Amino acid sequence: MHNHKAHGPHGHHDYSHEVMGDILEQEGALHRGFNADAAAWLSGLITVPVARVLDAGSGPGLAACVLAEAFPDAEVTALDPQDGLLARAAARAERLGLGGRFRTHRAELPGGVDGLDPVDLAWSSRALHHVGDQQAAVDALAATLRPGGVLAVVEGGLPPRCLPRDLGLGTPGLEARMDAAAQDWFSDMRTDLPETAAAVEDWTGMITKAGLTPAGTKTFLADLPAPLSAEDRRFVHTRLTMTRDQLADALLPEDKATLETLLDPDSPHGVLHRRDVFFLHALTVHTGRKE
């Protein structure tokens, strides 16, 4: 079985496809407003009829299905290296009645798009940072576009927050300290990638270098205010569990203990029970058009 590797600064945690699929589906649910808003923005930005859409690094296909709904005349291809995630994407499309114009393609960027039919919209959300040579991946996606087609890359923005600064537990500012540790985790993750190449994370610059004309950058909020539904609190619990696993010992002992309390399903201070848990994530979409 293939595993999705999440590298921590002090160790490695391997998630099975099933666990990774659950995590990405739950995260996708927290991003539901974002996917719909971004798709609506893109449909106003693209000036050609959209007959074909590619979602590169689709995971379990939440955005791919939203794009299929936003572009009702389009055939949508979800591309991902992980069969298990693609199976979830296909099942989701089927459930939503989109199966007739939904395809999956197991491949890896940057090379994996070679030979695909050209598209009018290439979308890639939070996947390019998993590719060692990000410019090569942007180049490969740009090359899939028909004239007038648009590349939309979701990267950057601001890290998600779900907790008040002062939790009534531990030292205030836990999430800010977790974000700092996550930056180191991210750098380690990128260093360990095959054929990793240093790149300034200037997505508009990379899109321009790939021969496209910048067509707009917009940041969207996934904004679920407190109190969350019990289901959304469970999703936040899953995210925090993954963060705890990834950051391992990079946190101060007191912060680790606070995090354990937050994850304890039996603690009244835990995120499953707190009415002050929210979800706020800023996601930036960078676009370029093929002239």
Ligand SMILES: C[S@@+](CC[C@H](N)C(=O)[O-])C[C@H]1O[C@@H](n2cnc3c(N)ncnc32)[C@H](O)[C@@H]1O
């Ligand atoms: C953080 S998930 C993002 C999933 C989804 N696009 C979203 O925004 O929720 C990253 C995805 O990129 C995929 N991925 C990793 N390396 C890749 C590569 N070289 N080419 C294409 N996809 C890749 C992973 O399998 C995973 O599904």
